[in-house]
Amino acid sequence: MKKVGVAILGMGVVGGGTAQILIERKKQIEEEYGVEVEVVACLDKDTSKGARYGLDASYFAADIDEICANNNVDIVVECMGGTEPAKTFLTKALAAGKSIVTSNKEMFSKSWPELEKVAAKTGAGLYYEATTGGGMPIIRMMTQAMQANTILEIKAIINGTTNYILSKMAQEGADYAEVLKDAQALGYAEANPVADVEGYDSSYKLSILSSLAFNKRLPVELIEREGITKITKEDISIAKDMGFVIKLLAIAKQRDGKIEARVNPVFLSKDHPLANVNDSFNAVFLVGDNVGDIMLYGRGAGALPTGSAIVSDIVFCARQDKHARYGEMNNVMTSKDIDEDYPSEYYIRLDVHDVAGVIADVAAVFKKYKVSISQMRQDDRKEIIPIVFVTHEVKKKAMMQAIEEISRLSNVIGVRNVIKVER
Amino acid sequence: MKKVGVAILGMGVVGGGTAQILIERKKQIEEEYGVEVEVVACLDKDTSKGARYGLDASYFAADIDEICANNNVDIVVECMGGTEPAKTFLTKALAAGKSIVTSNKEMFSKSWPELEKVAAKTGAGLYYEATTGGGMPIIRMMTQAMQANTILEIKAIINGTTNYILSKMAQEGADYAEVLKDAQALGYAEANPVADVEGYDSSYKLSILSSLAFNKRLPVELIEREGITKITKEDISIAKDMGFVIKLLAIAKQRDGKIEARVNPVFLSKDHPLANVNDSFNAVFLVGDNVGDIMLYGRGAGALPTGSAIVSDIVFCARQDKHARYGEMNNVMTSKDIDEDYPSEYYIRLDVHDVAGVIADVAAVFKKYKVSISQMRQDDRKEIIPIVFVTHEVKKKAMMQAIEEISRLSNVIGVRNVIKVER
Numbered sequence: 136m137k138k139v140g141v142a143i144l145g146m147g148v149v150g151g152g153t154a155q156i157l158i159e160r161k162k163q164i165e166e167e168y169g170v171e172v173e174v175v176a177c178l179d180k181d182t183s184k185g186a187r188y189g190l191d192a193s194y195f196a197a198d199i200d201e202i203c204a205n206n207n208v209d210i211v212v213e214c215m216g217g218t219e220p221a222k223t224f225l226t227k228a229l230a231a232g233k234s235i236v237t238s239n240k241e242m243f244s245k246s247w248p249e250l251e252k253v254a255a256k257t258g259a260g261l262y263y264e265a266t267t268g269g270g271m272p273i274i275r276m277m278t279q280a281m282q283a284n285t286i287l288e289i290k291a292i293i294n295g296t297t298n299y300i301l302s303k304m305a306q307e308g309a310d311y312a313e314v315l316k317d318a319q320a321l322g323y324a325e326a327n328p329v330a331d332v333e334g335y336d337s338s339y340k341l342s343i344l345s346s347l348a349f350n351k352r353l354p355v356e357l358i359e360r361e362g363i364t365k366i367t368k369e370d371i372s373i374a375k376d377m378g379f380v381i382k383l384l385a386i387a388k389q390r391d392g393k394i395e396a397r398v399n400p401v402f403l404s405k406d407h408p409l410a411n412v413n414d415s416f417n418a419v420f421l422v423g424d425n426v427g428d429i430m431l432y433g434r435g436a437g438a439l440p441t442g443s444a445i446v447s448d449i450v451f452c453a454r455q456d457k458h459a460r461y462g463e464m465n466n467v468m469t470s471k472d473i474d475e476d477y478p479s480e481y482y483i484r485l486d487v488h489d490v491a492g493v494i495a496d497v498a499a500v501f502k503k504y505k506v507s508i509s510q511m512r513q514d515d516r517k518e519i520i521p522i523v524f525v526t527h528e529v530k531k532k533a534m535m536q537a538i539e540e541i542s543r544l545s546n547v548i549g550v551r552n553v554i555k556v557e558r
Numbered sequence: 559m560k561k562v563g564v565a566i567l568g569m570g571v572v573g574g575g576t577a578q579i580l581i582e583r584k585k586q587i588e589e590e591y592g593v594e595v596e597v598v599a600c601l602d603k604d605t606s607k608g609a610r611y612g613l614d615a616s617y618f619a620a621d622i623d624e625i626c627a628n629n630n631v632d633i634v635v636e637c638m639g640g641t642e643p644a645k646t647f648l649t650k651a652l653a654a655g656k657s658i659v660t661s662n663k664e665m666f667s668k669s670w671p672e673l674e675k676v677a678a679k680t681g682a683g684l685y686y687e688a689t690t691g692g693g694m695p696i697i698r699m700m701t702q703a704m705q706a707n708t709i710l711e712i713k714a715i716i717n718g719t720t721n722y723i724l725s726k727m728a729q730e731g732a733d734y735a736e737v738l739k740d741a742q743a744l745g746y747a748e749a750n751p752v753a754d755v756e757g758y759d760s761s762y763k764l765s766i767l768s769s770l771a772f773n774k775r776l777p778v779e780l781i782e783r784e785g786i787t788k789i790t791k792e793d794i795s796i797a798k799d800m801g802f803v804i805k806l807l808a809i810a811k812q813r814d815g816k817i818e819a820r821v822n823p824v825f826l827s828k829d830h831p832l833a834n835v836n837d838s839f840n841a842v843f844l845v846g847d848n849v850g851d852i853m854l855y856g857r858g859a860g861a862l863p864t865g866s867a868i869v870s871d872i873v874f875c876a877r878q879d880k881h882a883r884y885g886e887m888n889n890v891m892t893s894k895d896i897d898e899d900y901p902s903e904y905y906i907r908l909d910v911h912d913v914a915g916v917i918a919d920v921a922a923v924f925k926k927y928k929v930s931i932s933q934m935r936q937d938d939r940k941e942i943i944p945i946v947f948v949t950h951e952v953k954k955k956a957m958m959q960a961i962e963e964i965s966r967l968s969n970v971i972g973v974r975n976v977i978k979v980e981r
Binding site for chain 1: 579583586587589590591687693694695698699702703704705706707708773831834835839846848849850851852853854855856857860862863865866867868869870873874879885
């Protein structure tokens with residue numbers, strides 16, 4: 136039977152989960168997949184962290200060079216997080232001919248091309264299922280099951296923290312700040328939540344998915360990004376009344392040779408399959424030209440779901456005689472490939488003074504910019520009147536100009552929110 | 559570049575869809591997957607059926623033996639349907655060392671062991687993504703992405719016809735017979751709908767999924783099966799009022815070394831991810847011990863979705879140097895492996911006479927069989943009173959005995975329906 140040695144870098148929650156699964160399931164993997172996978176080395180400052188998995192201090196290498204020099208190591212699994220030293224360590228591993236398995240989305244989305252270049256020289260493999268969607272095998276699905284399809288559209292809930300916060304806001308009618316505090320107390324959000332709530336984490340993952348979907352690398356910097364911090368309980372309540380839910384979606388669409396790529400909160404029609412993805416669950420919805428709509432749903436984080444994806448990569452890698460190369464890495468999108476003035480429907484919430492003619496003034500601006508309205512509601516029981524519009528599709532620049540002009544109308548107190556709509 | 563020749567048996571809707579995708583996408587498959595896939599032969603009585611794909615009569619073989627003798631054919635794709643001659647043709651192909659790709663669930667679920675035996679001798683591969691779930695890559699997911707998991711549970715909507723009928727009954731408040739007629743007119747249901755509405759089709763697919771999930775072949779005959787013909791609009795309306803939807807689920811659960819396997823309509827909690835799978839869409843929900851809940855959703859039928867799955871198999875097969883063997887084929891479940899007396903919650907609908915003591919009589923029977931009630935409702939505005947119970951978990955035999963005894967109570971007019979509940 137083929138023997139494969141694994142080194143784990145970083146023995147924290149995910150590294151530990153991976154070690155636990157590999158050790159508990161060794162025999163089952165041998166029986167079902169015909170490979171003997173063994174943890175032969177670890178790297179962590181704290182050499183006691185492997186004890187609960189039977190990995191005593193003797194398994195712990197002094198540094199990455201010792202692991203690269205170890206002929207028993209075939210696959211290096213990185214569970215350290217952070218861009219450095221993870222990138223340097225994995226570059227060394229690939230240069231030494233070791234295949235790598237990583238769950239590090241920020242590092243991988245930014246350094247994929249450089250890693251691929253080193254790997255191409257030595258023939259080593261890159262495996263990164265756990266970077267995107269935790270336990271969901273979305274990378275396997277895109278690389279092994281979409282051969283007959285051109286991907287037209289990706290819509291994904293790929294950040295558990297923001298999905299948890301938006302779900303709780305909807306379930307409890309609570310405000311963002313309040314729910315964030317609870318989420319932090321429960322460990323669903325970091326003390327510094329910026330990477331999640333401002334959409335950075337989703338944009339790293341969307342970069343990886345889009346590069347695979349469109350066979351051309353989409354650098355993170357080209358993704359339009361907007362977080363959830365401006366979403367209020369009013370918006371969520373209005374959304375519900377109008378037949379929507381609010382979700383942070385990572386969206387990429389291919390149209391007329393250009394790519395629209397953005398991470399932003401949207402009003403999502405409550406009948407869309409993604410609308411029922413709640414709490415910390417993730418889901419990726421794809422449209423392929425032949426397969427049509429398809430969706431994968433699962434746990435986006437956690438030691439064992441992420442460990443499950445990593446172990447799947449390890450076994451998949453162990454059984455390959457030759458590793459996949461990523462041509463898209465040499466074929467990189469620039470701003471010319473991006474459709475920045477994409478069409479979208481919009482939700483717009485204004486506060487206006489209760490005087491005659493204000494609606495007419497707003498409507499005149501919409502008319503000027505050819506924005507047509509599909510739904511409108513106003514609540515005139517108060518002195519300051521909230522008015523809500525949902526528009527038909529309109530290009531982004533025209534919409535932004537209209538909003539800017541509306542915000543300057545004398546009887547408009549303020550444009551309270553502008554959120555894109557997806558159906 | 560590796561050249562792979564494909565022969566298509568049966569040039570109907572699915573065979574045609576497959577030819578269309580292979581021909582339109584030839585260049586893209588070469589660029590992205592490094593294999594040159596070409597349709598080199600067809601088999602169909604009507605030799606004009608390839609014309610629209612540029613496959614003139616010269617592509618059409620006289621019989622299967624001509625295809626087996628053709629050295630340019632590497633993969634035989636079967637899109638004929640029916641158990642025979644499909645099985646005989648594929649057996650010949652495998653014996654000639656050709657790998658096979660099939661979408662034929664009935665034939666494959668019944669003949670997998672025999673086909674595997676022939677294939678094992680010649681080293682040919684068996685690919686059957688399109689048998690189960692149409693365009694959804696559920697077979698790829700189970701064979702290439704669940705290496706770290708023991709599958710504890712499968713719950714699946716894998717028949718588009720019945721899901722369409724139940725969805726329409728719910729949306730329109732219509733009766734089964736009425737919706738069936740519409741579905742037949744629209745081509746969603748066959749003139750003879752038995753294979754779909756009685757759950758046979760779902761049981762073939764559940765046999766394939768369970769065999770992979772539990773690494774032991776589950777013959778179709780061991781699956782308990784019940785169709786949707788007894789579901790009424792009353793049941794659907796009561797379900798909705800009580801927070802459920804009615805779905806035909808294919809269910810397999812692993813518990814204490816035994817397997818519970820059944821296809822039946824269920825009251826499904828409206829918060830379950832499968833509850834929102836409507837119309838002709840399919841979905842497979844799995845629980846893995848490490849990955850937790852995971853679900854794949856997509857189009858279960860149609861020329862292009864099914865063609866997409868077939869082409870995915872062709873490309874996957876074309877890139878393998880060695881094909882997977884299925885050890886579970888020699889390891890077959892018998893009735894001893896099956897838990898026939900499994901626990902479940904139940905929905906029970908009775909009609910009773912409006913007389914004192916009838917509820918007490920029914921409750922006494924439930925008490926005798928230790929059936930405990932979680933929800934009950936009655937509507938006493940009529941002379942014949944409908945009463946509905948939802949029970950807590952109870953074993954099947956005890957429940958069936960209780961139902962039988964209740965049906966004989968003097969003031970019970972009839973037990974109108976008994977439907978299992980899933981949450």
